[in-house]
Amino acid sequence: MIGKGGLFAASQSAFKDLGGVYLAIIGGAAALETTWVEQIEDVDLDDLNPESLWKFRVKGFGPLLVAMDSHGGNLYTKVNDAARDKRAGVLAALGVKS
Numbered sequence: 001m002i003g004k005g006g007l008f009a010a011s012q013s014a015f016k017d018l019g020g021v022y023l024a025i026i027g028g029a030a031a032l033e034t035t036w037v038e039q040i041e042d043v044d045l046d047d048l049n050p051e052s053l054w055k056f057r058v059k060g061f062g063p064l065l066v067a068m069d070s071h072g073g074n075l076y077t078k079v080n081d082a083a084r085d086k087r088a089g090v091l092a093a094l095g096v097k098s
Helices: 010-018 031-034 073-092
Strands: 022-024 037-044 053-058 066-067
Touching: 010 066, 066 073
Parallel strands: none
Antiparallel strands: 022 066, 037 053
8 A cells, every 4th residue: 555644553453464564655746656657457446536446557666665564563653652752852851841
């Protein structure tokens, strides 16, 4: 799966149970991303546009980051936790009680 934001915990569990990854792509780069598509091979659930499931044949795709993986890794959680820890440290250094 490819997207620009995180997913819910149920999706993370599905990656772990079924195998799979969530690849992060830069938001707003759709014009560039479309140059990688060689052919649209299939569209399912097309009544759910833009949430339909598309199967593309691509060339030169990427680079992408593995943001969520089948081992329980979650880049969004790691970054959020690190930011919260850093924020707490900065506030403490400034004498601000949280």
